[in-house]
Amino acid sequence: MIKQPRRHHAELLVIGSGLAGMAASLFALERGVSVAQVGNSGVIAFTTGYLDLLGHDGRGFVDDPWQALARLREDEPLHPLANIIEDDIRVALNGFTQTLSAMGLGYSAPGRNNVLALTPAGTLKPTLSLPLTMQPAIAAMAGNADTLVVDFIGLNGFSAREVVANLAQRWPGLRSQRIGFPDMDSGAEVYAEVLARALEVPATRQRLAERIAPLLGSAQALGLPAILGVHRPDQVHRELQSLLGVPVFEIPTMPPAVPGVRLRELFETRLPQRGVALEPQHRVKRLELLSHGVRAQLEDAYGEVTIEAAAAVLATGRFTSGGLRADPNGIRETLLELPVVQPAGRADWYRSDYFDPRGHPINRSGVTVDEQWRPLDASGRPAHPRLFAAGSLLAHQDWMRQRCGAGVAIATAYKAVECAAHAAQHNFNS
Amino acid sequence: MCAQPTRDGPVLETEVLIVGGGVTGTGVMRDLALRGIHCLLIDRRDLNAGASGGNHGLLHSGGRYAATDPDTAAECRREADILKKVAPECIDACGGLFVAVEGDDAEFAARFPDYCDAAGIECAAITPAEARELEPCLSEKVFAAFTVQDATVDPFRITLENVNHARQLTQSIFLAHTALERFIIDGRTIRGAICRDTRTGEAMTVRARQVVNAAGAWAMAVARLAGCSGVNLLYSKGTLIISNARIGRRVINRLRPPGDGDILVPGGTVSLLGTTSQTLQNIEDSHPTVAEVDRLVAEGVAMVPQIAHTRFIRAFSGVRPLLLAAGANADGRKASRGFTLFDHESEGLANFATVAGGKLTTFRLMAEKTGDLVAQRLGNRQPCKTGTAPLPSGDALRWTEPGFAARYWVARRAPRDLILCECEMVPASAIDAIVENAPGAELQMSLNAIAVRSRVGKGSCQGAFCSLRVTSHLYERQVYDSRVGLRNTRDFVAQRFKGVAPVAWGEHLPQLELAEALHCALLGLDQLQDDDAHPASREVPAA
Numbered sequence: 001m002i003k004q005p006r007r008h009h010a011e012l013l014v015i016g017s018g019l020a021g022m023a024a025s026l027f028a029l030e031r032g033v034s035v036a037q038v039g040n041s042g043v044i045a046f047t048t049g050y051l052d053l054l055g056h057d058g059r060g061f062v063d064d065p066w067q068a069l070a071r072l073r074e075d076e077p078l079h080p081l082a083n084i085i086e087d088d089i090r091v092a093l094n095g096f097t098q099t100l101s102a103m104g105l106g107y108s109a110p111g112r113n114n115v116l117a118l119t120p121a122g123t124l125k126p127t128l129s130l131p132l133t134m135q136p137a138i139a140a141m142a143g144n145a146d147t148l149v150v151d152f153i154g155l156n157g158f159s160a161r162e163v164v165a166n167l168a169q170r171w172p173g174l175r176s177q178r179i180g181f182p183d184m185d186s187g188a189e190v191y192a193e194v195l196a197r198a199l200e201v202p203a204t205r206q207r208l209a210e211r212i213a214p215l216l217g218s219a220q221a222l223g224l225p226a227i228l229g230v231h232r233p234d235q236v237h238r239e240l241q242s243l244l245g246v247p248v249f250e251i252p253t254m255p256p257a258v259p260g261v262r263l264r265e266l267f268e269t270r271l272p273q274r275g276v277a278l279e280p281q282h283r284v285k286r287l288e289l290l291s292h293g294v295r296a297q298l299e300d301a302y303g304e305v306t307i308e309a310a311a312a313v314l315a316t317g318r319f320t321s322g323g324l325r326a327d328p329n330g331i332r333e334t335l336l337e338l339p340v341v342q343p344a345g346r347a348d349w350y351r352s353d354y355f356d357p358r359g360h361p362i363n364r365s366g367v368t369v370d371e372q373w374r375p376l377d378a379s380g381r382p383a384h385p386r387l388f389a390a391g392s393l394l395a396h397q398d399w400m401r402q403r404c405g406a407g408v409a410i411a412t413a414y415k416a417v418e419c420a421a422h423a424a425q426h427n428f429n430s
Numbered sequence: 431m432c433a434q435p436t437r438d439g440p441v442l443e444t445e446v447l448i449v450g451g452g453v454t455g456t457g458v459m460r461d462l463a464l465r466g467i468h469c470l471l472i473d474r475r476d477l478n479a480g481a482s483g484g485n486h487g488l489l490h491s492g493g494r495y496a497a498t499d500p501d502t503a504a505e506c507r508r509e510a511d512i513l514k515k516v517a518p519e520c521i522d523a524c525g526g527l528f529v530a531v532e533g534d535d536a537e538f539a540a541r542f543p544d545y546c547d548a549a550g551i552e553c554a555a556i557t558p559a560e561a562r563e564l565e566p567c568l569s570e571k572v573f574a575a576f577t578v579q580d581a582t583v584d585p586f587r588i589t590l591e592n593v594n595h596a597r598q599l600t601q602s603i604f605l606a607h608t609a610l611e612r613f614i615i616d617g618r619t620i621r622g623a624i625c626r627d628t629r630t631g632e633a634m635t636v637r638a639r640q641v642v643n644a645a646g647a648w649a650m651a652v653a654r655l656a657g658c659s660g661v662n663l664l665y666s667k668g669t670l671i672i673s674n675a676r677i678g679r680r681v682i683n684r685l686r687p688p689g690d691g692d693i694l695v696p697g698g699t700v701s702l703l704g705t706t707s708q709t710l711q712n713i714e715d716s717h718p719t720v721a722e723v724d725r726l727v728a729e730g731v732a733m734v735p736q737i738a739h740t741r742f743i744r745a746f747s748g749v750r751p752l753l754l755a756a757g758a759n760a761d762g763r764k765a766s767r768g769f770t771l772f773d774h775e776s777e778g779l780a781n782f783a784t785v786a787g788g789k790l791t792t793f794r795l796m797a798e799k800t801g802d803l804v805a806q807r808l809g810n811r812q813p814c815k816t817g818t819a820p821l822p823s824g825d826a827l828r829w830t831e832p833g834f835a836a837r838y839w840v841a842r843r844a845p846r847d848l849i850l851c852e853c854e855m856v857p858a859s860a861i862d863a864i865v866e867n868a869p870g871a872e873l874q875m876s877l878n879a880i881a882v883r884s885r886v887g888k889g890s891c892q893g894a895f896c897s898l899r900v901t902s903h904l905y906e907r908q909v910y911d912s913r914v915g916l917r918n919t920r921d922f923v924a925q926r927f928k929g930v931a932p933v934a935w936g937e938h939l940p941q942l943e944l945a946e947a948l949h950c951a952l953l954g955l956d957q958l959q960d961d962d963a964h965p966a967s968r969e970v971p972a973a
Contacts, residue, residue, distance in 0.1 A: 046944070048952060061957065121898070121916060123954045156848045157898060162905035166913055178906075187846035254898055255948065320940040320947075328724070328935045346935065347720040354927035354946075355920070355956040363946075400951040 003303030008277045010036035011424050012417070013296055013307055015284050015335070016315030016323065018044050020391025020409035022267045024313045025276050026099050027092070027417040033424065036277040036307045038284050038298055043321045044267075048125075048252040049134065049226070049259030050117050051410070053093065053110065054081065055126030055403025058357065063113055065128055065407075078396035081404060083371070084411050092414035093407070097129050103270050105262060106132035106234045116141075118223075118251045120158055122166025126403055131259065133228050133237040136247035140221040146173045149223035149251070150212055152181045154190040157254040158225045174223075177215050182207040195227040196258045199236050209243035219246060226250040226258045233262060279305065283322065287312070287335050289384040311386035311420040314367075314375060315413065316393055323393045324366065331365050333393070338367050338375050338383060341395040359401040366395030372423075373416040386423045388416035438624050439633035444470035444603070446804055447623060447638035449610050449652050451475075452482030453585055453790055455644035456592035457797030457816070458804075459604075463596035464819060465805050465812035470636055471596075472608040472625060476882055477589045477870060480646040482790065483882070484748020486670055486695040486702040487585055488681060489513060489521060490791040491578040493528055493553065494688065495767060496545035497538070502767045503549040506791045510581060513794060517821040519831075520587045524696055526580025526681035528553075529561055531732050532571040534686045539574040542685060546578070553578050565678045567734045580681035582695055585790055586830040586882060591821045593869035598822070606870045606879065608634070613641070613656050618780040620656060640804050643784040647713045647751040653784050658777045661784050665713050666750040669722040670704035671742045671933055674890050677701040677734060684733050691729025694737075698832020703730045703737065710749060718745035723932045742933040743890050744926070753787035771799045781807060826868035829860045829884035850903055851896035853889020858903055860884060865909055874914055877901065877922035890938075893926045894945030898953075913958065920955040 014024045017039030028035045054065040054072065062068040066086060073082040081089070090110070097107035108129050115138050116124035130138075140147050151160035160176035167174055182204055184190045198204045212222065228250055229236035241248045252259055268280050279300060288295040293310040316323030316335060324340065325332050326349075331342045342365040343349055349362035367375045367389050374382035375389040390412040392399055399405035446462055448455050451473030459469045473479060489510045492503035514521055530539035546553035554577045561575035562568045568575075596602035607628045614621045614635075622637040643652045643661075653661040676696050684692035688707075695702045706722045723745050730737040753770055769788030785800045798814045805812060828834055836855035839847065847857040861884070865875050868883045877897055880886055886900055887893030901919045904910050910918075923945070934942045949955045 046947065056957075119953050121901075121919075121953045123916070123958070125952065125954055154846070154848065156850070157902050159902035159906045161908070162902050162910075162915070165905055165911050166916055168912070189845065189848050252952075254895070255952070319943045326935045326939040328727075345720075346724075350927075350931040350934065352717065352928070354924040354931075355950075357956065360946075363943075400947050401956070403951060405951060 005304040005306065006302070008036045008305065008307045010034045010277060010307065010309045011311065012036070012420055013038070013294055013309035013312040014315060015039060015287070015296065015312060016317055016321070016391065017267070017280055018315065018317050018321055018391060018409065019047065019406060020315035020317070020413045021313075022263070022271070023096055023410045023413035024315055024390055024417050025271055026096065027414050028421065029274050029276065030095065031417065031421045033417070033421050034275065036309060037271065038279040038282055038296060038307065039316070040281060040283050040322070043317060044264045045256035045260035047260040047263060048119075048255065048257070049131045049263065050125060050127040050252070051093070051097065051107070051110070051129040051406035052126065052403045053089070053128040053407035055114055056401060061114070061126045065114055066112065076396065080394045080397050080408050080412050084415055088414060089407070089411045092411045093129065095414070096410045100266070103266055104232065104234060105266055108132065108135050118163070120163070120225075120252055120254050122163035128407070131233070131250070133226070133233050133250045134252070135249065136221060137223060137249035137251070140247065140249065141171050144171060144173045145220040146218050147171070147175070147221040147223060148216055148219040149174060149176045150215070151176070151178050151225055152190060152195065153178060153185055154188055155192065155195070155225060155253070156189055160223070163223070163251060179211055179215070182211065192225060192227050192253045192258050193230070193261055196230050199227060200229045200232060202239070205236065205240055205243065209240060213244060216244065216246065221247045221249065223249050223251055225253045230258060230262055230265060277307070284335060289336075289387060293386060294384070310424040311388065313413070313416045313420055314387065314389040314393065315391040318366070318392045326362070331362070333367055336383060339378050340365055341368055359398040363398040363400060364396055366397075367393050368395050372419045373412065374419070386420065388420045390416040438635045441635045441637060442470060443637050444468050445638065445808065446470070446640045446642060447472070447636050448642045448644055450643070450645035450648070451477045451589070451604060451606070452480050452644065452646050453478070453589055453592070453793040454482075454646065454785055454788065454796050455642070456589045456596075457793045458642050458644055458785070458800045459596040459602055460592040461797040461801035461814060461816050462804060463599040463602050464815040465801065465810050466600060467805065467808065467810060468600045469596060469602040470638065471593065471602070471604045472610065472636070473606055474609040474628060474648075476606045476879055477593065477604070478586055478882060480648070481748045481750060482585050482589060482646070484668070484746055485585065485790055486693065486704045487582045487697055488693070488695050488790070489581040489583040490789065491526055491580045492549055492551040493526065493546060493578040493580065494683060496542070496549045496551055498687070499767060500545070500549040502789070503551060505768075505795065506789065507549065507551050509792045509795050510579070512817055513583065514581065516816070516819065517588060517591070519823055520584045520591070520821070521581050522696070522698070523581045524680050526578045526683060527561060527565060528576045528578060528683045528685040529568060529572045529733060530574040530685035531569050532573060533732070534684070536573070538687065539685050542576060551578065565680060565682060567678050567736055568682070569733055569735050571732070574685060576685070580683070582681065582697060583790065584830055587827060588821070590827045590830065590869055590883060591823060594824050594827055595822055597869065604869050606872070610652060610655065615656065618778055620779060620782050640781045640783070640807055642800055642804060643782070644800070647749040649751060649784055649786045653772070656774070656779060656782050658772070658774050658779065658782070658784070660774070660777055661772055661786055662754040663786060664752040664754040665710040666752055667708045667710045667716045667747055668705040668750055669718040669726065669745060669747045670702045671723055671726055671745045672697070673701045673703070674741045674743045675700065677736065677740065682733060689729070691726040692733075694730065694734055700743070700832065703727075713749050716747045716749050717928045718747045718932045720932045741937050743938060744892055744929040745932045746929045751786060769796050771796075771803060773803060824867070826863045826866070826871070826883070829856065829864060832885060835860055835885060850899040851886045851889065853891050853896065854885035856884055856886050856896070861886075861900055861903060862907070865904070865907070874910060876918040878918070878925060881922065887922065887926055891941060891945070892930050893923055894941065894948060897922050898948070916955070916958060920958060923949055923955070
């Protein structure tokens with residue numbers, strides 16, 4: 001293989017390919033901004049597919065996330081979501097879910113209230129929008145429908161009995177059955193992603209339906225682990241429903257899982273089709289801040305790649321994604337050594353009780369931004385006039401405890417891109 | 431006078447009630463069972479819940495105490511030799527090194543062979559170059575080195591085997607989460623005890639002819655329940671950290687008077703760096719701290735420089751119950767590692783014994799002395815057999831050995847036996863064996879209890895993922911049929927967290943972040959009570 005240095009030019013460089021980075025690219029495309037995107041999209045496979053906005057207010061789960069946001073603006077004025085007006089959040093979430101739906105991954109419309117979505121442990125997660133393949137669970141549970149949950153021999157870590165046992169009080173009409181998956185029923189381990197790809201074949205769907213149909217009895221709905229296809233889940237879902245004659249819903253399995261793989265593969269195929277110069281499996285090695293924009297350097301299998309852009313959105317995520325790093329003596333931002341708001345010392349990172357309802361201080365560490373979503377340098381000024389930041393890298397939020405991961409990712413990406421587009425426009429015009 | 435059986439629950443009869451399920455209590459149980467005596471062993475929590483589960487698993491050559499406590503040193507040497515013969519499957523005879531590094535007292539190092547000689551401990555001088563050849567991880571700054579016969583022992587397996595053997599010999603019984611509430615005392619005799627199941631809250635009465643207090647750090651409290659004030663302990667908290675891969679083949683000791691970060695002990699696939707020493711007032715709350723971890727790393731680096739860049743996966747603390755002689759100074763480092771058997775006769779009790787102090791290495795001897803006293807009091811003339819009788823193993827007891835599960839799974843070639851814990855390759859069949867047959871197995875066995883009896887949760891994920899897979903398996907097996915299983919999972923991961931947080935930095939911190947995302951953001955284990963109180967779910971329109 002001949003290695004050859006290459007250069008890309010784009011108006012906007014998006015660094016990071018988690019939910020925030022992907023949303024940033026989509027929003028930029030909608031604004032007619034040309035995009036280059038780099039990032040290692042490993043972590044996105046850990047999402048359930050549920051899109052939450054704000055599910056917990058420090059006391060318990062919240063029913064109305066918009067009301068909770070109003071309180072958040074009072075109680076946590078530094079929270080990223082407290083600095084975005086409701087209309088912008090709504091536009092961002094609607095735009096994102098509509099784009100996903102149009103690309104073949106159907107999502108319910110974000111509404112007024114949270115719904116409680118199922119987890120693989122049979123607990124419930126407050127969320128604002130969910131994949132259409134999972135949505136029928138909400139009505140079935142609300143109506144205590146006589147419902148069968150089927151799981152599969154060899155599918156490690158997913159037990160329909162567990163789901164049923166833990167939901168029994170709320171949903172007495174739920175029962176479970178374990179079966180073998182067609183052609184993969186030897187008892188050896190089977191993997192959700194393999195089952196999902198198998199179900200994209202119509203004959204496999206047919207045979208699965210034949211195995212399930214006799215078990216339905218009086219069941220008015222059917223739950224399955226999330227295995228209804230990778231690339232055409234809505235179609236697989238629709239056809240299985242018509243084969244069985246009852247509403248079918250998916251329950252996410254333990255991540256990394258199919259719903260996350262769907263998002264990853266959707267972005268990785270569709271974004272380049274729409275003109276994004278996407279380097280999905282690489283990290284930016286070096287980012288230079290220049291007077292006219294930014295220059296990023298990375299290396300892929302074909303050699304050095306240089307990307308120059310008028311503006312950049314930093315959406316590199318937290319520790320698991322590598323946007324932040326925790327050294328024994330402090331937390332660093334890895335790409336530009338931006339200052340990180342953080343607790344005084346390592347002894348203050350975590351509270352003594354894992355489940356302390358206040359959450360752990362380390363999870364509110366991160367990069368701070370100005371009102372235009374530009375990260376601040378040590379002097380408290382924007383590190384660069386056209387460098388913006390979005391997603392979980394931002395300080396003053398605890399997406400895990402507040403159940404606001406998707407909300408923060410999507411809404412801040414929307415705002416960062418809006419500011420970047422203005423700044424870039426201004427730059428081209430001047 | 432006896433309590434009303436109806437008011438104080440069911441009545442259990444035994445010859446000897448033993449309080450405390452550590453190595454000593456279970457050692458006494460087996461010792462007595464080998465003499466044909468039936469025992470009932472209770473522990474407020476579980477096997478090895480105290481110091482027996484919170485140590486580095488070192489089977490001392492005696493070298494560590496050669497200079498300061500030659501009697502204990504010699505005792506360690508004799509006992510280690512016995513255990514290597516009777517319980518070889520629990521022991522890794524890896525050998526040990528004592529090394530002095532630049533800045534250490536050269537005179538102390540020079541006198542070391544004489545100290546060892548006086549205590550009868552085998553010790554050979556080697557050059558620093560030879561030492562680094564044996565253990566390439568050693569610092570270039572080593573200036574003196576000696577080999578000794580250190581080994582490591584799996585204290586969980588020893589305990590499980592003790593209980594299992596006693597169960598086989600005399601149908602002796604172990605009851606976990608059974609707390610002693612009070613003794614029933616009649617003149618000079620303890621007739622029995624009122625106990626309580628700490629999970630169900632139910633009381634029970636144990637009738638016994640003899641009572642042995644082997645409660646480790648809690649021995650003083652148990653003795654006081656019997657009205658005896660002669661047992662006085664000093665509590666010394668010791669913290670250790672576990673690396674994610676084994677560093678060094680042998681035990682590596684710093685050749686200087688005992689201090690923080692002076693010993694690196696292999697434990698199968700990992701190594702343990704220890705040990706701090708801090709006098710404690712409250713023994714119930716002894717969790718490792720960031721400051722202790724930093725001190726261990728800073729000290730350990732002098733001996734083994736790569737420790738500065740090693741990924742540690744967990745810290746843990748144990749409480750050393752040290753005997754406090756009258757008028758002795760209260761320094762945990764200097765207190766005796768010897769043990770004492772109290773017969774309590776001068777305190778007016780004829781059938782009560784407390785065994786306290788001592789070390790993991792000497793537990794068998796402690797059990798022998800206790801067994802001799804109890805057997806003599808019962809009129810049993812059988813001699814102690816633990817010095818020669820091999821410790822038999824069993825199917826449900828093998829799973830604490832690092833690497834065993836992986837070898838077993840590969841050799842068995844049974845792809846249907848799903849791996850539930852990927853870090854340690856623990857298959858479903860291991861969990862089944864433990865739930866069905868391990869000592870202390872019971873209905874609705876908790877993840878903590880399974881973890882004590884296996885390697886589940888001990889790999890680099892520290893239970894974040896395997897706890898969920900094991901839980902699913904247990905629901906599938908119908909061990910759980912309600913939220914009890916999830917609450918057990920929650921308690922287990924909360925417990926593991928206390929050890930993970932102090933070593934969470936670098937490559938290890940993302941693991942903890944991912945765990946929290948899974949446990950809180952997705953599964954809502956932080957909200958187990960709350961989600962049921964949420965308003966009814968509603969349908970939402972499609973986009």
